[in-house]
Amino acid sequence: MKEILRIEKLNKIFHEPEDFQVLKDISFSINKGEFVTITGKSGCGKSTLLYLLSTLDTEYDGKIFINDTLITGSSQNELARFRNKSIGFVFQFHFLLPEFTALQNVMIPALRLGKYNEKEIKDRAYEKLKQMGMETFAEKLSSKLSGGQQQRVAIARALINEPALIMADEPTGNLDTANTQNVFDIFKELTSVNGQTIIAVSHDEDFARNSGRIIHMVDGQIETN
Ligand SMILES: Nc1ncnc2c1ncn2[C@@H]1O[C@H](COP(=O)(O)OP(=O)(O)OP(=O)(O)O)[C@@H](O)[C@H]1O
Ligand SMILES: [Mg+2]
Numbered sequence: 001m002k003e004i005l006r007i008e009k010l011n012k013i014f015h016e017p018e019d020f021q022v023l024k025d026i027s028f029s030i031n032k033g034e035f036v037t038i039t040g041k042s043g044c045g046k047s048t049l050l051y052l053l054s055t056l057d058t059e060y061d062g063k064i065f066i067n068d069t070l071i072t073g074s075s076q077n078e079l080a081r082f083r084n085k086s087i088g089f090v091f092q093f094h095f096l097l098p099e100f101t102a103l104q105n106v107m108i109p110a111l112r113l114g115k116y117n118e119k120e121i122k123d124r125a126y127e128k129l130k131q132m133g134m135e136t137f138a139e140k141l142s143s144k145l146s147g148g149q150q151q152r153v154a155i156a157r158a159l160i161n162e163p164a165l166i167m168a169d170e171p172t173g174n175l176d177t178a179n180t181q182n183v184f185d186i187f188k189e190l191t192s193v194n195g196q197t198i199i200a201v202s203h204d205e206d207f208a209r210n211s212g213r214i215i216h217m218v219d220g221q222i223e224t225n
Contacts, residue, residue, distance in 0.1 A: 005066055028215060039203070039216050
């Protein structure tokens with residue numbers, strides 16, 4: 001199996017309000033097509049780790065390689081371009097643009113990528129919303145959607161550019177059983193059929209157990225992986 005992500009001795013310290021080492025010497029690698037769940041108690045550092053892996057946070061010690069390329073130390077411009085093309089990120093708190101409709105929110109990363117024309121992007125965005133069972137809400141402002149609906153729009157947005165790596169922070173945290181199962185099934189298919197790679201944080205034991213691999217964190221360290 002081809003390695004897609006490797007991290008070596010990641011350390012992260014927050015300095016406010018006082019020095020606090022949140023990640024301690026974390027190393028592991030993930031292969032293309034893996035479906036990985038990061039688990040661990042609230043506050044153990046899961047979101048912090050995911051931000052580092054996604055290149056959104058560049059304040060750390062250690063090395064991150066994606067596709068055998070050292071990402072650590074790249075300029076913010078390079079990282080932004082790389083992220084938009086290769087990483088789909090689902091935030092723990094969604095971060096949709098409130099004054100935009102669900103459809104417009106999903107279209108944004110694709111418009112930025114500029115690979116397809118606007119009509120094609122609209123069609124693709126609509127397809128992604130449909131996959132999430134959100135097609136009837138396409139024209140609704142995202143600020144008028146429920147938490148779970150926003151979460152599903154955020155997942156559609158992360159998938160629009162068909163990124164090699166999908167990182168999702170508690171993607172099913174606000175979803176009912178049926179929608180959780182739908183998201184899980186879609187993730188499974190993206191990894192097994194398309195060869196995309198998923199790294200998800202989840203507190204849902206079934207979700208974690210049924211994914212391909214669990215990386216369990218305790219107090220900023222990897223306990224099992
Ligand atoms: N910007 C920050 N400044 C200072 N401390 C922070 C900051 N962000 C997070 N922390 C601290 O780092 C630790 C890990 O936070 P993190 O958000 O990674 O936890 P988590 O495992 O994702 O938890 P949860 O399951 O509740 O989402 C916590 O103790 C938190 O208080
Ligand atoms: Mg978190």
